[in-house]
Amino acid sequence: MELRQLQYFVKVARKQHVTQAAEELHVVQSAVSRQIRLLEEELGVTLFVQKGRNVQLTSVGRLFLTRVEGVLTELDKAVDEIHEFLDPDAGEIRIGFPHSIVLTLLPSVIAAFRKDYPSAKFILKQGTYNSLLRDVAKGEIDLAFVSPFPETNEHVTGEYLMTDELYAIVPPGHKLAHCKEIRLAELKDETFVMFTESYSLRTIVMDACLKAGFTPQIEFEADETDAIRGLVAAGMGVSLLPELALIDSNTLQPVKMKVVEPEVSRTIGLIRRRGEKLPLIAEVFVRFLMTYFKDRTIKREL
Template structure:
């Protein structure tokens, strides 16, 4: 039994396809198939059901899978331990971020990290906060900047790096455009333009409305504040925006802090509380925490 066979087996299982697994591994598909057939011959049982449109685990395959993953993890852990003891920092780190952050200057931090550790490959992925949290919990993402509601996600450690008020933004002809502030109860009776569920800012809005016994009327959802601002500018509703995003449209929209209660959104650096992290991931987390102290 070879580690390569276990690696191929895990890849096919995760991709549910020999073709996708081969592309992920950067090898030819026949080679993947041949190695897994050899593994099945050595174990004396089929590990994969190839009869359907997607590849599925057999009962024996499901029993073998956790051991295959554990073996691969043990080998990777041994390599990382040697690297750490010899002071060599290499490997791969994935950092996630919600789409709309501009003020963090993340590329500048990553450029400095790359200069200090050129052997570390870095992947940046953008997604909503729920997907980023799931990615960190599963180990696919090492650290991420996420928007927070009132609760910190279980299984993660967080460090708040941005905290700002939420604003309501309307086009100049809107009925609310003469106000300097707007109460949450007033907003709940208007058409709102908001980030979708799964974002921290939407969680802040929904939680505040629930606490006040209100049900917000969400007319439009969009994944990025600039799109929300554009929809509000067309008179399609009241955009709910973080202050930094709202200020960028002060010339086009009338801006009002949300009051009674005042709503505040938070962006936090987050990483997994438990489980193995590579030396490269630990180094990047330390760099980010120092760059954006709480």
């Protein structure tokens, strides 16, 4: 059994198409078909069945795929560890993040880290709360910023980084736009611009409104903080957004106000796969982040 056969097998299983797999592998289709056939002959089983123009894994093929993917993942880790040994500061960090963090926090953190470790490479992946938890648990990314920080989870562990306060935002010219702070109940008769249901910020805002004694009337839903800010600024409703998402980036801006009753905030943490050893450069990055956010918290308190 050759490594090449296993790599071809996994590629065909993922694409469910021999020709497309061959194109991505940069080899001819006949070479892929031949290696798959040799692998089946050696194992004494059928791994794929034809389904129209596609191929589909058999039940034993699905079982074999799970094991092979684990083997190839471990092999990749072994190669990475050798590279780390040769140059510990030039590794690769695969990190996920929600959209509301990418605007200011993530670029600042990476820029600060690269001053000390200019050879470190980052692979960035944006996602929702649940998709980031899933990607870390499956080992598709090493680390992820998430909000809220999960206190307990059987698949991931991590560190709390900071608390980010949520502010009420209203259109310029709104009757409350002159206020420095408000009670959330003052927005009970307003229409809201809200994140879609896949975002954890929606749950935080909904819970805060219920705590204030009302269920928000949702007029618009969006997937990005920029879209919510823009809709509010254009007079389409009101909303609540984290402080990190309210850094000015264009001329059309809503008015933000502190919410004093109830206080509304979210926790931000960094998660990694439970029981998994991180690449050396990723461990260095975690230690850097803990110091970075500790200093940031002290400065904000002062």
